[in-house]
Amino acid sequence: MNIFENYKNKIISILNEAASEGHIVLPNNLNGINVDSTPKSIDFDISTNVSMVLAKLNSKSPEELSKVIIELIKKKDTKIDLIEFAKPGFINIKFTKKFWSEFSQSVIENEISYGSSKLKGRKILVEYVSANPTGPLHVGHCRGAILGDVISNLLIFNNNDVSKEYYVNDHGNQIYHFTYSIYLRIREKLFNEKFPIDNEDLYPGNYLIDIASNIITKKKILDFSNYENIKEELKTASVNESLALIKKNLNDLGIKHDNFISETKIVNDNEVDKVVKKLQDSNYIYTGKINAPVKENNGEWVERDQLLFKSTSFGDDKDRALQKSDLSWTYFASDVAYHNTKINRKFDKLINILGADHAGYIKRISSVVEALSGEKNKLICKVSQLVKLIKDGKPFKMSKRKGDYITVDDLLDQVGKDATRFIMLSRSSDVELDFNFTKVKEKSKDNPLYYVQYCYARISSVFRNINLDIKDKVNIKNYSFEYSKDEINILRKVSEWPRCIETSSSKLEPHRIPVYLFELASDFHSYWNMGREDVKKRFIDNDRISDDKIVFLKLVSIVIKSGMNILGVNTPEKM
Numbered sequence: 123m124n125i126f127e128n129y130k131n132k133i134i135s136i137l138n139e140a141a142s143e144g145h146i147v148l149p150n151n152l153n154g155i156n157v158d159s160t161p162k163s164i165d166f167d168i169s170t171n172v173s174m175v176l177a178k179l180n181s182k183s184p185e186e187l188s189k190v191i192i193e194l195i196k197k198k199d200t201k202i203d204l205i206e207f208a209k210p211g212f213i214n215i216k217f218t219k220k221f222w223s224e225f226s227q228s229v230i231e232n233e234i235s236y237g238s239s240k241l242k243g244r245k246i247l248v249e250y251v252s253a254n255p256t257g258p259l260h261v262g263h264c265r266g267a268i269l270g271d272v273i274s275n276l277l278i279f280n281n282n283d284v285s286k287e288y289y290v291n292d293h294g295n296q297i298y299h300f301t302y303s304i305y306l307r308i309r310e311k312l313f314n315e316k317f318p319i320d321n322e323d324l325y326p327g328n329y330l331i332d333i334a335s336n337i338i339t340k341k342k343i344l345d346f347s348n349y350e351n352i353k354e355e356l357k358t359a360s361v362n363e364s365l366a367l368i369k370k371n372l373n374d375l376g377i378k379h380d381n382f383i384s385e386t387k388i389v390n391d392n393e394v395d396k397v398v399k400k401l402q403d404s405n406y407i408y409t410g411k412i413n414a415p416v417k418e419n420n421g422e423w424v425e426r427d428q429l430l431f432k433s434t435s436f437g438d439d440k441d442r443a444l445q446k447s448d449l450s451w452t453y454f455a456s457d458v459a460y461h462n463t464k465i466n467r468k469f470d471k472l473i474n475i476l477g478a479d480h481a482g483y484i485k486r487i488s489s490v491v492e493a494l495s496g497e498k499n500k501l502i503c504k505v506s507q508l509v510k511l512i513k514d515g516k517p518f519k520m521s522k523r524k525g526d527y528i529t530v531d532d533l534l535d536q537v538g539k540d541a542t543r544f545i546m547l548s549r550s551s552d553v554e555l556d557f558n559f560t561k562v563k564e565k566s567k568d569n570p571l572y573y574v575q576y577c578y579a580r581i582s583s584v585f586r587n588i589n590l591d592i593k594d595k596v597n598i599k600n601y602s603f604e605y606s607k608d609e610i611n612i613l614r615k616v617s618e619w620p621r622c623i624e625t626s627s628s629k630l631e632p633h634r635i636p637v638y639l640f641e642l643a644s645d646f647h648s649y650w651n652m653g654r655e656d657v658k659k660r661f662i663d664n665d666r667i668s669d670d671k672i673v674f675l676k677l678v679s680i681v682i683k684s685g686m687n688i689l690g691v692n693t694p695e696k697m
Contacts, residue, residue: 123228123236124620126168129215130157133172133195140194146187147180159618165607166204166214167614174211184211222613223603226673229616230596233680237623243282247464248274250475251372251379252289255364256300257329259371260527262477265555266506268546268690270475271377272632273504275688280627285469286379289460292361293385294453299323300364301357305349307334312346333363371530376539376690383463385456393459394451397494398429398444400462406432406493412440431458436489458490465495472501473630481505504630506551513559537562540691544571547689550633567647570640574682575694577643580650581679582695584661588672592695596676603670608649608659612678615642619681632688639685646678 134152141148154175160166173188180187188207195205195213201221208214229236250270253263271286278284291297303325309315311334319326337343337359343352365382372378388394401407411425430441431454444455464472472491476483484503491501511518511528519528533542541562548570549555561568565576578592585592605613618638626634653660661671686693 123225123232123617124624125225125617126157126159126621127624129168130155130170132199133157133170136194136198137172137176137191145194146176146190148176149179159614159621160214162611164208164214166206166216167610167617168217169208169212169214171212173207173213177211185209188213219604220602222605222610225613225617226603226677229677229680230673233595233676233684236680237279237619237684239280239624239627241281243277243280244470245283245468246277246471246473247285247287247467247469248277248473248475249287249289249464250274251368251377252291253368254291254296254300255361255368256296256325257327257364258367259530261509261511261530261533262527264375264530264533264542265509265546265551266475266477267372267375267377268543269504269506269551269632270473271375272543272547272635272689273473273475273630275690276623276627276632276635279684279688280623285381287381287383288379290361290365290382290384290386291453292357293389293456297357297361298353300325301353301360302349303330304334304337304360305346305352305356307331308338308346311335311338329367333360333367336363374534374539375530376543383460385460388459388463389451389456393463394455397459397462398455401431401458401490401493404493406435407444408432410441412443431486431490431493433486433489436485436492438485438489442486442490454486457487458494461487461491461501462494465491465500474501474503476503476505478505478507502630504551507554509546509555509557511559512556515560518559540575541571543689544574544636544691547633547636550631567644570636571691572697573647574636574639574643574686575692576697577646578679578682578686578693579695579697580646581675581682584667584675586695587662588667590672592676592679596672603673605670605674606658608652609670609674612642612645612649612674615645616677616681619684635685635688639682642678642681 134155137146137148137152140146152175155170155172157168157170160169173184173191176191177184177187182190185207188211192205192207192213195215196202201218201224202215203218204216206214248270250273251259251263251267253259259267274284274286306315306317306324307330310317311331317326318324337356340359342359343355345352349356398407408430409427410430411427412430413425426447428443429445431444433442434440442454443452444458446452461472474487484505488501488503492498536559537545545557545562546555562571563569565572567573582592622634622638626632649659650661657663661667661675683693
C-alpha cells in the first residue's frame with residue numbers, strides 16, 4: 123500500500139472530475155503534481171503541491187486555488203481528519219485513526235510484498251564483479267560486488283525478472299601472464315627453481331603457490347618440462363582454480379551469480395566476427411586512424427590504419443579501435459561481442475556495475491549497445507567508487523598475505539559479512555566510502571548496522587515474553603486501532619517504505635535502504651526509551667500487551683526484515 127501513489131491518483135481523479143464540471147482548468151500533463159511526506163515538525167501525514175502547480179493556469183494564487191481544491195477533496199474523502207493550506211503553495215493532509223487502522227491491516231495482510239510494485243516488472247540483466255580471474259577478490263571489488271547484488275535483490279523484490287551475471291575475462295595477455303606465473307610456481311615447487319619475484323609481468327601473490335599445488339595434486343597435467351606444450355591446458359586449469367577462489371569469496375559475501383560467461387568461449391565461437399559484421403552492415407565501422415591515447419607519449423605513437431567503431435556518432439570523444447596492430451581483437455571488441463549476446467537474449471534493460479577505474483569506459487560501451495540495439499539507455503552503468511579503510515581515525519592497512527592488496531577474506535575476518543554488506547551500502551556508490559573499523563564494532567547509534575539489528579532484536583524480545591514468534595502472522599481482522607501521536611509518527615515512517623523502494627529501484631540507488639532503516643530504527647528506539655518514564659509507552663505492562671502494541675511492533679518488524687533481506691543482512695532475534 124503506497125499511500126503517496128494512491129493519494130496522488132485520488133487527487134488526479136478528483137481534479138479530472140472537477141475539470142469536467144468546469145470547476146477547475148487542468149493542463150494536458152499532470153506529472154508535476156506530487157504527494158510527499160511532511161517534515162517531522164509538522165503534524166500532518168502527507169502534503170501535495172497541487173495548488174502551486176495549477177495556480178497560474180487557473181489565474182489564481184495558490185492560496186485562493188487551494189480553497190477550491192480542499193473543498194473538492196473533503197467531499198470525496200471521509201478519512202481526512204484535517205486539511206490545510208501552507209505557504210508557499212502546499213496542501214497538508216492529516217488522516218483519521220480509521221485510515222491508519224486500515225493501513226496497518228493492509229501491511230499485516232501483505233507483509234511479504236509490502237513496499238513492492240504491483241506492476242509487472244521487466245526482464246533485466248545485471249552484470250557485476252567481472253574481476254579478472256587471476257586471484258581472489260580484493261576490497262576494491264567488494265563494494266561493487268555488494269552494490270550489484272543488492273541492486274539485483276531490490277529489482278527482484280520490485281517484481282522484475284533479474285539475471286545476475288559474471289563476465290569472465292579469461293582471454294588475452296594478462297591471462298597468459300597469470301598462467302606463466304602459475305607455471306613458474308609449479309616449477310618452484312617441483313624443481314626448487316626460484317620464482318622471479320622482480321618480474322613486473324608476473325603475479326607475485328602467495329595464493330599462486332596454493333593454486334600451483336592444487337594443479338599438481340589433481341594430476342590432470344603431468345609434464346611441466348615445456349610451457350608452450352601445456353600453455354592452453356594450464357591456462358584452463360589456472361583460471362578454474364582462480365574462479366574457485368573468487369566464487370568462495372562471493373559465497374562468503376552472500377553473493378551467488380546465475381551465470382558465468384567466458385570471454386574465451388565468446389572469441390572461440392566467433393561472436394566477435396559476427397558482431398563486427400553486424401556493425402559493418404549498419405555502417406558503424408570504418409578503417410581509419412586515431413590519435414594517441416592520453417597516457418601514451420605522442421612522440422612515440424605511430425598512427426596507422428585500424429578498424430574503428432563510430433563511437434563519436436553517439437557522443438563519445440573519439441572513435442574506438444576494434445583490432446590491435448597484429449590484427450587480433452581488442453578487449454573492447456570482445457566486450458562488444460559479449461554485449462551483443464546480451465541484446466540477443468532479449469533483456470529489456472542491461473545494467474553494468476563498474477569499478478572507479480572503468481568510469482571512462484562507459485560512453486564507448488553504452489554507445490555500441492545503442493548501435494546494436496537501436497535503443498537509447500538500453501545499458502545503464504553504475505560506478506562503484508573507492509573504499510578507504512579507517513581505524514582509530516587513521517588509514518588502516520591490513521595484512522597483505524595474498525599479494526599486494528587487501529582481500530575480501532581479510533575484510534571478512536575483521537568484521538564479518540553483515541557489517542561488510544551494510545556499511546558498503548551506507549553511502550551513494552558514486553562517492554568514496556570511509557569504512558571505519560572502530561565504529562563497525564561499536565554497540566551504539568554510531569554503528570548503523572548494530573542499531574538496526576538491535577531494533578529487530580528488541581521487538582523479538584517482546585514477542586518471546588508473550589510466547590509469540592515474531593515470524594508468525596498476526597490476526598487483526600475486524601479490529602480498530604487507537605494509536606497515540608508518537609506511534610503515528612512511526613507509522614508515517616513505515617508508510618514511506620514503498621516510496622523508498624520505488625525511488626531506490628528507479629534510480630538504482632540501494633544506499634537509500636540502509637539510510638531509511640536506520641531512521642526507522644532510531645524512531646523506534648526513541649519511542650522504546652519513552653517507556654522508562656511513561657507507562658503508556660511500555661509494550662508490556664503487568665505481563666500484558668495490548669493488541670495495538672502487538673500490531674505496532676509487527677509493522678516495524680515487517681519493514682526491518684524486508685529491508686535487511688534486500689541488503690542480504692541477517693536480523694538476529696537475540697543480541
